[in-house]
Amino acid sequence: MSFQTDVYNRMKELVAIPSLSGTRQESFMADKIYEELFEIPYFKENSHNIGRENIPDDPLRRSFIWAVVNGKENSPNSLILSGHLDVVGVEEFGHLKSIAFDVEKCTERISELELDKDAAEDAKSGDWIFGRGTADMKFGLALNMELIKEFSVNRNFRGNLILLIVPGEESNSEGMLAALPFLLKLKKNRKYEYCGMVISEPSIPEKSEKISKRLYIGSVGKIMPLFFCVGKETHVGDSLNGINPNLMVSEINRLLECSEKFSDAAYGEITPPPMCLKQMDLKELYSVQSPLYAAAYYNVLTLKMGYEEFIESMKDLAVEAFSNALDNLLRKKEGFSEKSSRKIEIKSIHPCVMTYSEILSEVKDKHEDFSNHMRKKIQIWKNEKKDNQTIAVNIVRETYELYEEKKPMIIISIIPPYYPHKYLESKNYNSSRFMNAVEDTLEYAEKKLQEKIIKTNFFMGISDASYTGISADDISIDKLLSDMVGYDMIYRLPINELKNFDIPVIIFGGSGKDLHKYTERLNLPYSLNVVPKLYRHLILDVLK
Template structure:
C-alpha cells in the first residue's frame, strides 16, 4: 500500500473519533493514536522512544502522545512534527450531524446543505473531502504518524525525528503547555537539540483568495486585559451623588473596542483591533442601589509589542476614560442644578488607575494569609463550575475589598489565557539554517510540483506555536506574569521552561477551507501529493 493511501486511511480512522475539545473523546483519541504507534515494529523494539503522558491536574484526564526515531547516525539534532487531536463541535451541521465524522459519507452528502459558489465549485471538482477534522487537523496528525512510520523503517538520516500530538488546542492549549516541561526534560536527559518544529495546521485562504498555499514563519499572540471598575454607591433617588461603574466601563469600551491604536503591526502584518469579550456589573440581585463594581475584558492580539508598553497604553486609556466620565458627570450636574434651581453639595471624584500587581502587593503585605484565603475561595468557585475568567474577576474583587483605600478606581490586570507571539528570525545559527531550508523547500515546490507557496510572516489563528518558546526579554515577561490574575493558582504557564526551550517553529500543512464550519474541507492533490514531499525535504535537510 502506498504512502498516500496509508495517510488517507489513518486520517479516516482519526476523523471517525469525535474528539471534540473538552470531552472524554480527547482521551479516547490519544489512546487510539498511541496504540497505532506502538504497533510499528521500531517502537516494539524501542519502547523507551514512545509514550502517552498524562496532563497533571487536568479535570478531563487528558494525555499527549510522543514518539521518536533515532537515525542511523547519532546526533543531538531533533526535529519535531506536532499537531492537535481535538476538534470543535458540530452543531452547525444540521441534519448531517450523523455523518460529520465520516469523511466519505459527509463528502457525498454535503451538497444537501446550502453552499456558496466557492464551496459548490470545490464539490464539483472532486478534489476536496469534507467532514469535521479533515483539515483542522486530522490530516496533519495522520501525515505525521505515517511519516514517523516511514522514518522508522529506513532511518537514513542523522539525528532524530519526533512526533508530538496534543489535546486541548481548541480550548486553552492544555496539551502543548503540559508538553513543554516534558520536552525540556527529554532534551536535558538525552542531550537533544531541537532544531525545528512543524505544526501541521492547514493553510486557509485570506480575503479574496480562491486557494491558499502558505507557510507561516510566525504565530500571532493573544493577551486578555481586564478592567475592574469601582464606583460609589448611591440610591437611585440621588443618582448624581454617586458614580456608576457601568458608566466607567462603558467609556472604556467606547475607547478600546475596535481601536486601531491597539492593533499591533510587524513586517507588514497588522492585527485586528481589540474586541470586548464580556462586559458586566457585579450586582447579583435587584435593588434601588447603584452597582459598586463593573468589569470588562478584551481580546488583544500581539505580534511584537513589549508588554510594558502595552500596560502603559492601557493605563493611559483607562485614565482618559475616567476623566471623560468625570467631565460628563460634571456637565450633567451643572445642567441639573440650573434646571432644578438647586445648589447641590455633591462629592467630587478624582481619577485613579492602578494595576492589579500594585493592589495585590499592598494586600499581601498586610494580610499574610491572603494567598491561602483566595485558594479556599477558588476551590468553592471551581465547584460552582465558574470559568477561569469569572474566577479572575472574583479574585480582583476580593483583593480590592481588603485594600485599605476605598475609592472609585480602575484596576488593570490580565486574565487567562495568554499566548506569547512567536516569530522565526535569523538571529541564531539554527534559525538561520531553518530559514534557508524553508526557502529551499518553497523553491523545490515550485520546480518539482509547480506549486507557488507563499512564505507568510504570521499565522493569524491562535496556535500551539505560542508555546514553543518566548521571544520577549525575561523582564518583560515577568512584568506581564505578575499582572495575570490567579497566576500559579488557577492558571500557570511553564514560563521558566519556555525561556529555556525556544524551538524554531513554522506553521505549515495541507490546504483547507472553512475551518469550524460545516463546509470544512481539505484539498486532496496538494495535501496528499505535495505536502509529504515538502515535509521530507525540510526534515532531511535540517538533519544533514
C-alpha cells in the first residue's frame, strides 16, 4: 500500500474511537495508539524508546504517549511531532450522531443535515471527508504515526525524531502540561537539545479561501476573567430597596460581550472579541428574596497583551458596569416615586471593585486555617464531580463569606485554564535554525510542488503550543497567578518547567473546515498528497 493509503486507513481507525475529551474514552484511545506503535519493529527492538506516562492525580487516569526514533548519526538535536487524541462531542449531529465517528458513512450521509453553500459544494466534490475528528485532529495523529514508522526503517537523519501524543487538549490541556516535566527529564537524561516542535493541527480557511494552506508560527493565548457580583438582598415586595447582582452582571455582559475594545492586535492580526462562557446567579432554591450573588466568566484571547494591562481594563469595566447599574436603579426609583406618589428611600451604595488576591489576603490574615478549610471544601466539590470553573466560583463565594466588610461589590479573578500566547521569533540559535528550515520548506512547496503555503502569524484556535515555553523574564505571570482562583489547589501551571522548556513551535497540518461543528471536514488531496512531503522535507532539513 502507498503511504497515503496507510495514513487514510490509520485515520479511519482513529476516528472510529470516540475519544471524547474529559471521558475515559481518552484512555481507550491511548491504549490503541500505544499498542499500534509498539507493533512497529523498531520499538519492539528498542522498547526503551517508547512509553506511556500517566497524568498525575488525574481522576480519569489518562496518559500521554511518547516514542523516539534515533537517527543513524548521533546528535543531541531533537524534533518533536505532537498532537492531541481527544475530540469534542457530537450532539449537534442530530440523527447522524450514531455515525459521526464513521468517516465513510458520515461523508455519504452528511447531506441529510442542513448544509450551507460551501459545505454542500464540498460534500458533492468528493475531495472532502466528514466526521468528528477528521480534521481536528485524527488526520494529524495518523500522519505522525505513519511518519514515525517510516523514519524508523531507514533512520536516514542525524539526531532524534520524537512523537508526543497527548489527551485533554479540548478541555484543560492536562496532557501537554503533564508532558512538560517528562520532556525536560528526557532532555536531561539523554542530553537532548530540542530544536523545534510541530503540532499537527489543521489549517482553517480565512476570508474567501476555498481551501486553507497555511503554516502558523504563533498561537493565540486565552485568559478567563471571572466577575463575582455581590448585591444587596431585598424582598420582591420591596424590589427597589436593594440591588440585584443579576443587574450588575448583566451590565458587565453588555459592556464586554463581543466588544472590539477588548480584541488584542499584533503583527497585523486581531483576535475575535470576548465571549461569555457562563452567566448565572448562585441562588439555589426558590424564594421571594432577591439573589445575593451572581457570576459570569469570559473567554478573552490575547496576542501580546500583558496581564497588568489586561487586569486594569477589567477593573475599569467593572467600575463602569457597577456605576451604570446604580444609575439605572436610581432612575427607576425616581420614576416609580413619581408614578406612585410614594417617596422611595435612596440608600447610598458606591461602586466597589476588588481583585480576588486583595480579598484573599485580608481573609488569610484573619483566618489562619483558611487554606486547610478550603482544601477540604475543594475535595467535597471534586467528589461531586464539579468542573474546575464551578469550583472556582465556589471558592470566591466561600472566600467572600469569610470577608468581614459585607457590602455590594464586584470581585474580579482569573479562573483556569490559562493559555499564554506564543510567537516564534528568531531570538536564539534554535529558533533561528528552526525558522530557516521552515522557510526552506515553504520555498520547496512553492518551487517543487507548485503549492503556495501562507505563513501566518497566529493560529486562532486555542492550542497546546501555548505550553511550549514562556519568557523567563515574564514577571506579569506571577501577578496573574496570584489572581487565579484555586491555584495550586485545582489547577497548576508548571511555571519553572515552562521557563526552561522555551522551544520554537509551529502549527501545521492538513486543511480542514468547521472544526467543532457537524460539518467538520478534511480536504483529502492536499492533506494526503502535499502535507506528508512537506513534513519529510522539514524533518530532514532540521535533522540534517
